[in-house]
Amino acid sequence: DQQVKQNSPSLSVQEGRISILNCDYTNSMFDYFLWYKKYPAEGPTFLISISSIKDKNEDGRFTVFLNKSAKHLSLHIVPSQPGDSAVYFCAASQTGGGNKLTFGTGTQLKVEL
């Protein structure tokens, strides 16, 4: 039972345009969400997070939006750069859940010149 879903396995975007990566979750107990970026042969790197008490968090080119009623979050990257090409994982956690993260299956982003 996949509690965190990333339904798009891949996304291709032109350099300079906006990349939008989507994530859905089913467990209403999740109250903290994170995005990780992963290059081949490296571990995931933390990118940005959002608490369930907020609906938006911004950090430079990266913005995460949370829609609790729809159990949906998205990561916006603008402008997209070739170095952003990587696999992006959405992850969720819940208070009292021991801080463990539940990950989606990832979306491969390719930013083309």
Added chain:
Amino acid sequence: GAGVSQSPRYKVAKRGQDVALRCDPISGHVSLFWYQQALGQGPEFLTYFQNEAQLDKSGLPSDRFFAERPEGSVSTLKIQRTQQEDSAVYLCASSLASGGANVYEQYFGPGTRLTVT
């Protein structure tokens, strides 16, 4: 500063062999996690330590998997009698003690790719 390190980076084991995977967390990080990542999937939680105490081992797939962190720093994940389905990347992550603003922000090592033949 130094990040999370893992060794070996690659391990090939014959079916039935025992393996031990090591994780060195970021200095001062109290919490340590192990995840298993199969090909094409996201990381899946295995177990969690706070200092030397193993507080959650609900993700360990069988009793062939054992993890320890005896001094609250370095951790070892041991897999006994390896099977082909154990082939995966094993990721270790560490984070600061709970109660801080970034309690859920985990820092990952590069992983150990285990191949069981």
